[in-house]
Amino acid sequence: MVATRALDLTSGLATLSLLCGLFGSAKGVSLEVSTEGGNSSSPLLYGFMFEDINHSGDGGIYAQLLRNNGLQGSKPDLTAWGSVGNSKIAVDSDNPLTSAITHTLRVDVPKEATGRVGVTNAGYWGIPVDGSNFHTSFWIKGKLDGDITARLVGNGTGTEYASKSISVSSNGNKFTVVDASFETTKAPDGNVYYELTVDGKSVAGSSLYFGLVQLFPRTYKDRQNGLQPKLANALESVKGSFLRFPGGNNLEGDDGGSRWKWNETIGPVEDRPGRQGTWTYPNTDGLGLDEYFYWCEDMGLEPVLDVWAGFALQSGGNTPITGDALKPYVDDVLNELEYVLGDKSTKYGALRASYGRDDPWPLKMVEIGNEDNLGGGCQSYSERFTAFYDAVHKAYPDLTLIASTSEKSCLPSSMPKGAWMDYHDYNSPDGLVGQFNYFDNSDRSVPYFIGEYAQNGVDWPIMQGSVAEAVFMIGLERNSDVVKMAAYAPLLQLTNSTQWKPNLIGYTQSPTGLVETSSYFVQEMFSVNRGDTIKKVTSDLSFGPVYWVASSAKDAYFVKLANYGSKTQDISIAISGKNQGKLTVVADDDAKAANTDTETPIAPTDSTVSAKDGKFTFTLPAWSVAVLAAS
Numbered sequence: 001m002v003a004t005r006a007l008d009l010t011s012g013l014a015t016l017s018l019l020c021g022l023f024g025s026a027k028g029v030s031l032e033v034s035t036e037g038g039n040s041s042s043p044l045l046y047g048f049m050f051e052d053i054n055h056s057g058d059g060g061i062y063a064q065l066l067r068n069n070g071l072q073g074s075k076p077d078l079t080a081w082g083s084v085g086n087s088k089i090a091v092d093s094d095n096p097l098t099s100a101i102t103h104t105l106r107v108d109v110p111k112e113a114t115g116r117v118g119v120t121n122a123g124y125w126g127i128p129v130d131g132s133n134f135h136t137s138f139w140i141k142g143k144l145d146g147d148i149t150a151r152l153v154g155n156g157t158g159t160e161y162a163s164k165s166i167s168v169s170s171n172g173n174k175f176t177v178v179d180a181s182f183e184t185t186k187a188p189d190g191n192v193y194y195e196l197t198v199d200g201k202s203v204a205g206s207s208l209y210f211g212l213v214q215l216f217p218r219t220y221k222d223r224q225n226g227l228q229p230k231l232a233n234a235l236e237s238v239k240g241s242f243l244r245f246p247g248g249n250n251l252e253g254d255d256g257g258s259r260w261k262w263n264e265t266i267g268p269v270e271d272r273p274g275r276q277g278t279w280t281y282p283n284t285d286g287l288g289l290d291e292y293f294y295w296c297e298d299m300g301l302e303p304v305l306d307v308w309a310g311f312a313l314q315s316g317g318n319t320p321i322t323g324d325a326l327k328p329y330v331d332d333v334l335n336e337l338e339y340v341l342g343d344k345s346t347k348y349g350a351l352r353a354s355y356g357r358d359d360p361w362p363l364k365m366v367e368i369g370n371e372d373n374l375g376g377g378c379q380s381y382s383e384r385f386t387a388f389y390d391a392v393h394k395a396y397p398d399l400t401l402i403a404s405t406s407e408k409s410c411l412p413s414s415m416p417k418g419a420w421m422d423y424h425d426y427n428s429p430d431g432l433v434g435q436f437n438y439f440d441n442s443d444r445s446v447p448y449f450i451g452e453y454a455q456n457g458v459d460w461p462i463m464q465g466s467v468a469e470a471v472f473m474i475g476l477e478r479n480s481d482v483v484k485m486a487a488y489a490p491l492l493q494l495t496n497s498t499q500w501k502p503n504l505i506g507y508t509q510s511p512t513g514l515v516e517t518s519s520y521f522v523q524e525m526f527s528v529n530r531g532d533t534i535k536k537v538t539s540d541l542s543f544g545p546v547y548w549v550a551s552s553a554k555d556a557y558f559v560k561l562a563n564y565g566s567k568t569q570d571i572s573i574a575i576s577g578k579n580q581g582k583l584t585v586v587a588d589d590d591a592k593a594a595n596t597d598t599e600t601p602i603a604p605t606d607s608t609v610s611a612k613d614g615k616f617t618f619t620l621p622a623w624s625v626a627v628l629a630a631s
């Protein structure tokens with residue numbers, strides 16, 4: 001969170017346009033886009049920020065579908081698990097799978113057992129069965145010679161969406177790995193559970209132990225241990241330029257011990273202990289360091305890796321780590337960077353190669369900490385930033401290093417050359433509009449990353465807030481010589497378990513359960529229509545309630561507009577030599593309208609527009625965002 005800065009309404013023209021807004025606009029807004037000169041615009045401007053919040057990772061974009069599948073977290077329990085037949089289930093700590101997966105699921109089968117016995121898993125508030133080829137795997141200990149049946153079953157209906165009989169030969173001495181692929185039938189909703197059963201008689205009076213049970217649909221780009229296609233495809237359509245990960249607060253941990261530790265998120269999943277995440281639930285870390293880089297590679301995103309900078313979130317009495325005590329954490333980051341960037345001759349580069357990735361990852365940007373201006377981090381940040389900066393810059397002089405705040409009082413008195421600053425803004429719609437000119441005439445010497453921003457105070461993005469975000473983004477784009485990157489946050493939300501609202505995209509476990517919010521459409525429209533040069537725009541009016549920015553890329557011109565008001569606005573745009581265009585508009589007369597899990601009234605529309613007498617003319621609806629792409 002950051003304090004809202006006051007709207008700078010110094011110009012009389014701004015007041016005039018406000019009055020026009022009040023009394024209706026007879027005259028309209030006429031814009032002339034210069035085809036000469038202009039400032040260069042960052043090629044990375046729009047992208048994504050990701051952390052596991054609201055089950056956006058486990059239960060979300062990480063495609064593994066069973067909840068509590070490795071009995072991880074600070075207090076392993078039977079969450080999501082159930083028993084079948086007259087067997088009894090328990091969390092077992094005497095039969096660990098590995099030194100990382102220390103708990104397994106014990107199934108006690110009574111002597112008199114008949115029929116099927118086994119376990120069920122309810123998934124993350126259900127399981128999305130999309131009709132693709134699924135894959136399941138688990139470890140089993142206990143004597144069994146026979147078939148285990150894996151099924152996907154409608155919860156309440158009993159409808160079977162998949163059934164696979166897997167032949168197993170296991171014993172009581174050690175864990176045996178089992179895996180199988182099988183066809184599924186697409187389910188109409190997400191109310192589906194997973195089941196593993198055996199013939200009760202064949203195992204009567206014994207105990208079976210199950211370790212790390214996994215279930216995957218066909219993943220995005222068929223990547224092993226990969227992403228959920230429904231969500232990955234929605235992100236791919238935005239054509240973002242970068243991905244910031246793994247947090248956010250979830251990087252920091254509630255205390256130093258529970259911070260995100262890169263070295264515990266790599267290698268075989270059975271060697272990843274997982275951790276109690278910052279957002280109340282256990283993280284499996286199946287979506288680990290390498291998986292983030294594969295995500296970037298598969299979606300064409302520049303990775304922005306956030307590293308822990310000696311500061312945890314611990315409520316009340318935060319004690320940042322400073323002085324000599326920082327050294328091991330600085331070394332840990334250098335090891336992490338060697339894992340990412342080192343070739344196979346280095347210790348950690350060789351480790352990465354042993355996990356299947358020979359080539360170093362193309363990492364160019366590293367952020368040092370997260371929101372160190374907040375919660376008692378400010379005073380020590382200058383020292384902490386400098387310690388990490390100096391060590392990392394010395395080892396990797398080509399990396400762009402980003403401070404986690406732009407508050408001068410938390411930063412070194414002069415920022416090292418080439419370093420950037422991160423600025424976050426969660427705000428009311430009016431507050432975001434008030435930030436429109438925040439970067440106008442700001443010091444150009446230290447570039448900005450807008451690592452997180454969004455409207456706040458609502459359950460789902462509302463149209464007024466999405467227009468306000470567009471106004472804020474127009475301000476960013478106008479200043480995209482110094483504002484290099486910007487990301488809406490948070491990105492994804494499982495509607496059944498949400499901690500922070502609103503989010504860009506909502507989803508349920510129905511195969512078709514995807515909510516593209518009004519803010520999602522704004523992100524998409526702004527990202528796919530990008531120029532490399534910001535053009536001067538001349539108008540007889542000042543900004544508000546209509547805001548605009550124009551850019552060009554070779555012969556194409558893009559004019560982005562936002563109407564932050566309840567009246568329609570007549571627009572006229574002249575771009576010398578341009579007569580044909582596509583106009584994309586997203587709007588709703590109702591400022592409070594929102595796409596939610598129950599209704600989706602808002603969707604962008606495209607139309608073809610032609611210039612008459614050298615001018616494109618059209619009417620912007622109330623509360624609207626529009627992009628004119630002219631060629």
Ligand SMILES: *[C@@H]1O[C@H](CO)[C@@H](O)[C@H](O)[C@H]1NC(C)=O
Nearest residue numbers: 082120121122123155193194
């Ligand atoms: C069926 O859904 C209910 C409600 O979400 C859940 O409590 C129950 O565990 C599910 N059943 C199975 C077998 O997972």
Ligand SMILES: *[C@@H]1O[C@H](CO)[C@@H](O)[C@H](O)[C@H]1NC(C)=O
Nearest residue numbers: 125126191495496508509597
């Ligand atoms: C999850 O939420 C959706 C609505 O967002 C609802 O239809 C569904 O029944 C919920 N599922 C569970 C298991 O609570």
Ligand SMILES: *[C@@H]1O[C@H](CO)[C@@H](O)[C@H](O)[C@H]1NC(C)=O
Nearest residue numbers: 261262263264271328329332
């Ligand atoms: C990961 O590194 C930390 C030091 O930052 C260390 O305490 C921990 O034991 C390491 N974990 C593994 C699995 O090597």
Ligand SMILES: *[C@@H]1O[C@H](CO)[C@@H](O)[C@H](O)[C@H]1NC(C)=O
Nearest residue numbers: 038039441478534535536537
């Ligand atoms: C280019 O940047 C300068 C410095 O911030 C600014 O004064 C000028 O208005 C910008 N020009 C355009 C076309 O945005």
Ligand SMILES: CC(=O)N[C@H]1CO[C@H](CO)[C@@H](O)[C@@H]1O
Nearest residue numbers: 054280281496497498499500
């Ligand atoms: C507000 C809210 O829904 N919070 C939920 C976030 O997720 C955790 C863990 O799944 C739940 O316990 C919270 O209730």
